Amino acid sequence: MLTDTACKNAHKGDKAKLGKAFKLSDDKGLYLHVMPGIKGWSKYWRLKYRIGGTEKLLALGKYPDVTLDQARQRREEARKQLADGIDPSxxxxAVKASRLALAENSFEIIAREWGQKKVDNWDDKNNRSKRMLERNIFPWLGGKPITDILPKDILACLRRIEDRGTIETAHRTLQICGQVFRYAVSTGRVDRDITPDLRGALPVAKGEHFAAITEPKQVAELLRAIDSYQGSFTALCALKFAPLVFVRPGELRTGEWQHIHLEAKEWRYFVSKTAVQHIVPLSSQAIKILEELQPLTGHGRYVFPSERTPRGDRCMSENTINAALKRLGYGKDVMTGHGFRAMARTILDEVLGVRVDFIEHQLAHAVRDPNGRAYNRTAHLKERHAMMQTWADYLDGLKAGAVVLPFRTTA
Incomplete structure (x- = not known):
């Protein structure tokens, strides 16, 4: 019978000197197959057995990953199967095929298949649906067969999100899980969508409120604070650019250079939230910021890339703007990146007296004409160009200490 020392030093013995494969026998059909290779010697456990008059071999693993004692245990398990008339090989x-079938039926495999077929921009590293699943569901349920997942399993994942204080995200994650289950139903992997069983299990999600500064005097103080920001140049440019264009934070940080048209003074891109093509007229102030930033980030994909990816193939983090505002003394209960939209919406209407439909178009809201038809992206484009330049000039005036216009009052 073999010893662990004999197994360990097998490639140093007399048989190994011949440079050919050889066997070291143990007991009851178990042996160590020692084989030479380009990277050195390899050792594999094999079990020789007979069933139905036929001699067969069973692989039991590689030494030293599988120790001598473990190989003997596996040999005894195989011998018990033989005693019961079962062919170990x-x-x-069959076990391997079953595991593969279970893996193909796992929640993560099905979810990624659903994403590839049903979700726009799924391959984007920053796709929100994919990130929610990868962060909140896959670590706990990803490898589990979808047929074995119970409502309580999903709820446990949602409770973890809830404990972080993000009820909106918990509801959104549940919706995504429901879409994955319905896809699994349509492809014959599961009988029904179990997510409706969790209706009412989560607290009601209140309408999300983004803190915003809308008083002109406070806006002036904020703009001056932004100019004094001591963080990275990219983050500083994003902070300066945000109030000038007042797009959604996700649209700002994922903005791509290929969509920026400096000569036309326009930024054109697709808004996934409202499924519309959008045009952002760029003021001379916005153009200046982009021209200063272009030598630094213009070689990459994103206008505002992540500082952790010098090549520019990953966009700025969703927390960068809010974190920068916090460093300036503006916590999320006072001002947020999304708050620049409310700032512009309020002041353009109530102070500068701009037509509301111009503003709504610029906010990429679903604006319709009197006949119920959606306006196209070029609607009032000339007027919006003028509005955006007026807005940028107004902000410069506030920052410089110009006389603040009072809010208009209605009779």
């Missing part, structure tokens, strides 16, 4: 193949 065929049983091993």
């Amino acid at each position: 065929e049983n091993k193949k």
